[in-house]
Amino acid sequence: MRWEQCPGNAPGCTSLVVDWDAGKYPKTASPSVVRWGDGYRVGLYFEHRGERRTGVYDADGRPLAAWRYRDLEPTVPAADPQPEYCIPTVPSVGHERVWLGAMRVSVGAPAAAYLVSGYDALATASQPIPVDALSQGLHTSDDTFALSGPGPGTINIYDRISNQAKTFGRQSGNDAPSFRQMYPVGDHALGLAVFEVGTSEGWIWNRRTHTIEPLLRAEPPRVVADIKSDGQTLVWLEAEPYSDDGLYGASSLWTSPFAATKADLAPKKRRAGPIIGYPLSAAGEGFYAVYAIGEKVIHVYRLSDAHHWSFKTPPELFDIQDIAHVDSREVWVWVPGGIVRQAISELGPGDPAP
Numbered sequence: 001m002r003w004e005q006c007p008g009n010a011p012g013c014t015s016l017v018v019d020w021d022a023g024k025y026p027k028t029a030s031p032s033v034v035r036w037g038d039g040y041r042v043g044l045y046f047e048h049r050g051e052r053r054t055g056v057y058d059a060d061g062r063p064l065a066a067w068r069y070r071d072l073e074p075t076v077p078a079a080d081p082q083p084e085y086c087i088p089t090v091p092s093v094g095h096e097r098v099w100l101g102a103m104r105v106s107v108g109a110p111a112a113a114y115l116v117s118g119y120d121a122l123a124t125a126s127q128p129i130p131v132d133a134l135s136q137g138l139h140t141s142d143d144t145f146a147l148s149g150p151g152p153g154t155i156n157i158y159d160r161i162s163n164q165a166k167t168f169g170r171q172s173g174n175d176a177p178s179f180r181q182m183y184p185v186g187d188h189a190l191g192l193a194v195f196e197v198g199t200s201e202g203w204i205w206n207r208r209t210h211t212i213e214p215l216l217r218a219e220p221p222r223v224v225a226d227i228k229s230d231g232q233t234l235v236w237l238e239a240e241p242y243s244d245d246g247l248y249g250a251s252s253l254w255t256s257p258f259a260a261t262k263a264d265l266a267p268k269k270r271r272a273g274p275i276i277g278y279p280l281s282a283a284g285e286g287f288y289a290v291y292a293i294g295e296k297v298i299h300v301y302r303l304s305d306a307h308h309w310s311f312k313t314p315p316e317l318f319d320i321q322d323i324a325h326v327d328s329r330e331v332w333v334w335v336p337g338g339i340v341r342q343a344i345s346e347l348g349p350g351d352p353a354p
Contacts, residue, residue, distance in 0.1 A: 001042065001061040003341065007316040012346025015317055016338040023047045026321070030334035032092045032140075033325035035285070040325075043091030043098065054088045056098055056122060065122035069102065089114070089135055094142040097160075098122060103134050110134055114145065116160060130165045131156050137181050144184035144207070146191075153178025157189060157205055157212075168205075168212050179203070179212075185229045188260055190215075192227060192279070202227040202236055204260055215262060225251055225276060226290060228283035233303045234258055234265075235288045237273045246277050247294055255303055270306035271353045274299050280320065285327040287344070291320050298323065300331060300344060306353035313340045 006013035018027045032043035039059030046053055055066040069086040089101035100122075101114040112134050117125035133150035140146065145158040153170035169179040177193035187207040192200045193214070202216030202224045216224050218238040225239040225248045234256045240249020251273035259265045274292035281290035288301045298320070300309045313320060317335045324339070325332040333340040 001044070001057050003061075006340065007314045010311075010314060012343030013314065014341045015314075016340075018338050020046075021049045023050060026334075026336040027338045028334070029090050030322040030324050031332065031339055032090055033332050034093045034095060035327055041093050043093045045088060045090045052086070052088060054091050054100075056091045056093060056119075064119065067100075089138060092138065092140040094140060096142045099138070099140045099145055100125065101135060101138070105134075114147075114158075116145070129158050129160070130163070131158050133167075139181060139183050139189075141184035141186070144187075144189060146182040146184055146189050146205075148179070148181050153180075153194070155179045155182050155191070157182060157210075159207055159210065161207070162210075164210060166210055177201075177203070183228060185231050185258075190227050190229055190234075192224065199241065200224055206260060215260075216265070216267075223248070226279035226281050228281055228288060229258055230283045230285060230287070230303070232258055233283075233286070235283055235301070235303055237276065237279075237290070239273070239276070248276055250275065253288075253301060253306060255306075270301075271308070280323050282323045282326045282331075284325065285329075287326050287328055289323050289326040289331045291323055293320075296320070298331060298333065298342075300326070300347070300350075307350055308353070309344065309347040309350035311342055311347055313342075 002017040003014040004017050006015045029045040034041050036059045042057045044055050052069040055063040058064050069088050084106035087103045087105055092099040097116050097118055099116050103112040112132050113128040114131055115125045133156050135147050136149040138147040143160045147156045155169050156167050158165040169176055177195050180192050182189040182191035189205040193203040194200045200223045201214055203212055204215040205212045218224050222238045223241050225237040227236040236254050237251040239251035242248055253270045253273040254267055255270055256266045275294045277293040286303050291298050297310050297312055317337045317340050319336055320333055322334040324334050331342045
């Protein structure tokens, strides 16, 4: 992986050099990123000359391991052949381990398998975890694997320490809420639970009990539009409900020292927040970054004092798809043309909380 100054030479903005035959957009999938000394280790998915590939990259940009995937031979009668595809998941990198996955997408027998490995055994990992649902998005920590799927509103959470997996969410015959994504943090995972259109709350999974329960609820008619944590602080947006135009209404930014139960929360309203759609955000090392789709701006907040900065990616690297990572140094943004990194220190003075 190599990086270059962004088009337009915005201060502190660099972008991935896509110098291979990457085919049509998007050039990559959203990367997984972990701080590694003075740099970052990265999990990446891309296409190279029509071949799907993934890699785990060291802080110097060199691959620690790489995989390539081929389409499978049809398994249905030759008179009506249906292609089968082997689709990888983005290697999800952590401080100690990497999660790998591949899905067989076919008409007759869709399936998936996921592995977890230390960095010293990436090329030889072979024992699957007890989750085989097709992924609609996954997020991990070193010891927790949270997969969205197999159906809408359903999540699978696997605890590596106990080797137990459990499914939560909207299933036939129960009145559970619909879950979007869950984001592991420490011995917990956080995410939004949706009960009806436009109504959402913050819920939390607990490793000790392997249960999921409500944590945050806004005062009606407002809803919790996003919730994240860096492990030390909970941060969330409370907003007017989701509307037909795909946007939440006016929002406010709230924080609390990290808590796993309602009783231990210490909520504090910090300042007005952005107007967002489906939440694209990340939290890390005392910072929170969120994309405001209406104004097409990424907002960055320092959680200690709610100081605020904002920026746009260059026009050549626009149409933001995900905020892949934020820490005290950088924001990583996924766009169809690749990956953009923005140094927070180069965003200017910003503005303090009122």
